[in-house]
Amino acid sequence: MERVRLIECWLPLAQAINQEQGWRYDAATLDLLIIIALPSLLRACSAAEARAILLRVHRVHRSMAE
Numbered sequence: 001m002e003r004v005r006l007i008e009c010w011l012p013l014a015q016a017i018n019q020e021q022g023w024r025y026d027a028a029t030l031d032l033l034i035i036i037a038l039p040s041l042l043r044a045c046s047a048a049e050a051r052a053i054l055l056r057v058h059r060v061h062r063s064m065a066e
Contacts, residue, residue, distance in 0.1 A: 006034070006038060007034050007035065010037075010038075010054075011031075013051060013054065017054055018030060021058075033061075037057040041053055
């Protein structure tokens with residue numbers, strides 16, 4: 001249940017980045033992005049830092065899939 005709350009907490013930011021960057025991720029993919037990023041997101045001190053973390057995780061995992 002705690003993980004669900006954490007995903008819900010970060011989901012609006014992930015959705016905003018998804019739209020801004022044109023990733024076209026569905027809800028399940030955004031949830032996975034957040035889950036992968038959670039250890040770092042829990043240490044983020046600002047929204048800007050959290051944004052950078054999500055962008056980095058996206059970049060790393062996208063390049064691994066290519």
